[in-house]
Amino acid sequence: MEKKFIINLIVRGNTLENGDVMNLPSIQDLLTKLQLVLINELQREEVADYAAQYVMNDDYEVQDEELWELLNIVSGIDLKDSPDEYLHDERDIRDWIHRFQRK
Known part of the structure; x- marks a missing residue:
């Protein structure tokens, strides 16, 4: 099963x-x-x-759900709440790092 996944990523992704x-x-x-x-x-x-x-390109089939979720989160890291402030602050970034850190 694992070999099929790896091959699928190489061929399709x-x-x-x-x-x-x-x-x-x-x-x-x-x-x-x-x-x-x-x-x-x-x-x-x-x-x-x-x-x-990676999020916007239809040529990719990201099968790792955690990777897909993190790609979507990170693709919005530059969103602004106002002209001088980002929607996501440094605390949010630290929370994402902690949440997705693999142990």
Whole structure:
């Protein structure tokens, strides 16, 4: 069963219509990006764009429900509540990191 899942990801999840190969990020990849946002090493917009490319692209079939949920959350990290404030504050980002951290 596990081999079928891995093969399915390779065949269906990584090749775009134009033939380019794009690998799905792992949950840890996304958590690292969130941590880099917290220490101002990455901009929220950059991380949101990174996640959104997987959420908005119909060529991907993300079968890991936790990964899909985190991709959707991260794709909205740059939403603003007002011109000067983000909808999600640093506490939200820390909560997401804690929630999705695999032990």
